[in-house]
Amino acid sequence: MANTATSPKAARDTEDRTRDRSRTEDAILRAARRVLIESGFAGWGVNALARAAGCDKQLIYRYFGGLDGLAEALGTEVAHDLEAALSEVRAPPVTSYAGLVAAMLEALLQVLRSHPVMQRIIAAELSEASSLTAPFAEARGRALGAWVAKIKGDFAPPHGVDAPAINAVLIAAVQQMVLSSASVGGFAGMPLAEAEDWERLRRTLRRLVVSAYADPCAPD
Amino acid sequence: MANTATSPKAARDTEDRTRDRSRTEDAILRAARRVLIESGFAGWGVNALARAAGCDKQLIYRYFGGLDGLAEALGTEVAHDLEAALSEVRAPPVTSYAGLVAAMLEALLQVLRSHPVMQRIIAAELSEASSLTAPFAEARGRALGAWVAKIKGDFAPPHGVDAPAINAVLIAAVQQMVLSSASVGGFAGMPLAEAEDWERLRRTLRRLVVSAYADPCAPD
DNA sequence: GCCAGATATCACCGGTCGGTGACATGCGCA
């Protein structure tokens, strides 16, 4: 029993795509996402992917040049997702640098939470700096850099504050929280499951940003 | 060529431990740490471990009950490391709740940075909630809980502040920073390699803690 | 001296992996 079903085509997508390369490529890419979400990089091999896509593994080599090429293709796709999501950060009333950073953190939180593939990739980056995660890491760096360059000039951080470091710390916290919520359901005793939990995190982040960037004696 | 060397005993620890169960168990445990540091959980299998320990894999089954038992043994060991390190948090002049939290964060940063095995385990937790990481997660939770219970009562957080959430966020940031430094050498454009980089992070964390817990108009 | 048991090693199993070469099939074009 190669699979649980009687036919090896059981896992194949309903759409008929015989003799259609672009359709097959798409099926492989979607299988790559699905397997990555369900099994992580541990189960991300040519055999499993071909099984999930309902095609022969040979096609992965032919169309993508093996696992590395497939990872690269998937990485750029996901990076585009991130880019698109960040480009829509137009939190309504941004009147200060702190407000801008807070809006960015919330947007990042939203994107990450709704994108399990991104979570998997980032988690893998923390475990192994392999050739599979490298392409995405680079693409992601470009996306974030472009976003920062775009908003530059609108507002400036207060003087005497290491804004890049503060922002990095808060972004790191967001990332860790989302990853931990996906695998353990919370972090350090703070649950991260219900909507109210995330709202609590949102408030906490905003408070940290505001207090860090506020002029003393000018609270809120 | 089962190994690069001529003799299969090349990787064996220098100490002669034939017919000495406790010595063999220790060799296996140390090999488990070493392989975990060098190859991560991906290469953490009975074959590789036995090879690294210079013994037969059968002994891993006999003495530890397989990989799961070995992971449990290693997990409790590492949890003890964490417990011991946290119990020594006596940052000299702690005069406020903020100072206490800052000292805790610095201690955690120090412990994590100097403990690559802990980093691997935490990174694995974020990728897969497998039976290998579960025992350590539980032990770590106990260690942190014990620490919190110990310091309870010395100082109290200001009113109207969600201290558990703030602390969780900052702990998450520390964790993410250390993990990211190990695999990528930095985070979000902030380098984390030289001593000055870590000092910068330390200052940033302290500033965040102080500003978050400070009474307004009573800075520093 | 000798035996019982602890300790360690070996050989082998079925299964999955990544990777490759050979082969079948159908489409488009001359």
Place this chain on the structure above:
DNA sequence: TGCGCATGTCACCGACCGGTGATATCTGGC
């Protein structure tokens, strides 16, 4: 019509995996 090529399928390889039963070797107690 039939040829050429893109597309898809199959069979097979060597390597490694986790796991287990049988066997060798040494030690301590009688």
